[in-house]
Amino acid sequence: MKNLLVTGGAGFIGCNFVRYLLEQEPAVRVVNLDALTYAGSLENLRNLPDESRHVFVKGDICDRTLVDTLLRDHQIDTIVHFAAESHVDRSIHSPGAFVQTNIVGTFTMLDAARAGNIRFHHVSTDEVFGSLHSGDPAFTETTAYDPSSPYSASKAASDHLVRAYARTYGLPVTISNCSNNYGPYQFPEKLIPLMILNALEGQPLPVYGDGMQIRDWLYVTDHCAAIHAILKRGQPGETYNIGGDNQPPNIEIVRTIGSILTELRPALHPQPATLIKFVADRPGHDRRYAMNISKINRDLGWQPSRTLAAGLRETIQWYLDHADWLTAIKQQQGLSNWMQTNYATREQTKQ
Numbered sequence: 001m002k003n004l005l006v007t008g009g010a011g012f013i014g015c016n017f018v019r020y021l022l023e024q025e026p027a028v029r030v031v032n033l034d035a036l037t038y039a040g041s042l043e044n045l046r047n048l049p050d051e052s053r054h055v056f057v058k059g060d061i062c063d064r065t066l067v068d069t070l071l072r073d074h075q076i077d078t079i080v081h082f083a084a085e086s087h088v089d090r091s092i093h094s095p096g097a098f099v100q101t102n103i104v105g106t107f108t109m110l111d112a113a114r115a116g117n118i119r120f121h122h123v124s125t126d127e128v129f130g131s132l133h134s135g136d137p138a139f140t141e142t143t144a145y146d147p148s149s150p151y152s153a154s155k156a157a158s159d160h161l162v163r164a165y166a167r168t169y170g171l172p173v174t175i176s177n178c179s180n181n182y183g184p185y186q187f188p189e190k191l192i193p194l195m196i197l198n199a200l201e202g203q204p205l206p207v208y209g210d211g212m213q214i215r216d217w218l219y220v221t222d223h224c225a226a227i228h229a230i231l232k233r234g235q236p237g238e239t240y241n242i243g244g245d246n247q248p249p250n251i252e253i254v255r256t257i258g259s260i261l262t263e264l265r266p267a268l269h270p271q272p273a274t275l276i277k278f279v280a281d282r283p284g285h286d287r288r289y290a291m292n293i294s295k296i297n298r299d300l301g302w303q304p305s306r307t308l309a310a311g312l313r314e315t316i317q318w319y320l321d322h323a324d325w326l327t328a329i330k331q332q333q334g335l336s337n338w339m340q341t342n343y344a345t346r347e348q349t350k351q
């Protein structure tokens with residue numbers, strides 16, 4: 001691992017991974033290919049640990065000519081593929097972009113990697129497994145795929161293509177399926193940063209349905225460490241589940257964010273708890289995710305390093321300390337249009 005191509009490295013997890021890798025691997029050079037969609041920003045790549053080993057290229061993963069050129073010119077030996085359309089609610093409003101980037105884009109990257117037999121790590125999600133009932137065992141690497149949203153269906157399709165390239169062409173691939181991430185640089189359309197932002201601005205905190213849906217939250221740097229462990233010690237052809245062993249319902253997360261903010265900003269008015277509003281549920285909303293992480297723990301010695309309480313506090317403090325980042329992101333990325341599309345007509349429920 002000398003010359004890495006990271007796709008989607010201007011997005012939330014990708015930019016954290018680029019930082020992590022530049023810190024952990026002093027000899028590695030990183031080429032970062034990102035289309036800078038609404039979810040990506042150069043604001044996420046300011047003050048990298050060692051700029052001289054990082055090259056940013058604005059471009060689309062569906063552009064085969066560009067991808068071939070980058071692989072050749074930078075003598076890429078490893079690809080870590082993050083680039084995707086990643087937000088379930090957007091996939092409900094506009095599924096086409098998810099099919100294009102997540103399926104056609106992954107195919108384009110795989111086919112280019114195949115030409116040079118380049119090691120390919122595919123970053124995927126627990127959402128490919130669908131929804132658990134309470135009491136069901138956590139997802140393992142062999143749980144059957146059963147995706148519910150256009151987002152998770154497109155990620156499932158991309159996972160199948162990755163495995164097909166391994167079996168058919170012998171491409172050296174690994175796949176990780178990870179649970180919900182949170183932490184610095186997350187675009188404020190996802191649950192945790194949205195709640196922080198709205199609470200700071202005195203806006204409603206919209207909780208879908210009854211708020212009892214369960215996700216398995218993981219601090220983003222722990223995800224980066226898991227991918228790093230897979231790149232170093234993972235076996236080609238293998239899949240690894242990654243998760244946080246943190247599974248409170250959404251409403252509890254929203255209340256905890258409110259109480260941490262109240263503690264850190266005692267003068268905040270109105271108090272976040274008074275802003276919670278239950279609103280119409282997401283169609284096809286998965287009820288519960290949980291990840292069995294014994295394989296990556298046993299084979300690669302990885303485990304999450306933070307509790308959710310510690311990670312949330314760190315995350316909230318980061319957002320408080322980076323008001324400039326938040327202002328720049330809000331101005332650049334058309335967040336207000338999305339708020340209008342997803343929330344303006346969403347009916348408030350009675351609970």
Ligand code: NAD
Pocket residue numbers: 007008009010011012013014033034035036037038039040041059060061062081082083084085086087101105123124125126155177178179180181182187
């Ligand atoms: P994100 O939406 O924050 O970032 C995605 C990045 O990909 C952006 O920088 C965007 O500009 C870029 N991109 C989108 N389309 C592109 C294209 N056609 N060509 C080049 N670049 C393009 O997403 P994220 O939350 O950082 O997720 C990264 C990856 O991790 C995704 O593959 C996602 O499915 C997976 N994942 C995310 C989570 C999570 O909780 N966020 C959990 C598990 C897995």
Ligand code: TYD
Pocket residue numbers: 087088089180189190191192194206207208209213214215250282
């Ligand atoms: P999200 O952060 O969009 O991630 P995902 O859908 O990939 O799990 O949502 C996390 C959970 O929070 C999910 O159960 C939906 C819920 N949610 C709300 O209740 N309100 C919101 O405004 C958002 C964005 C999400």
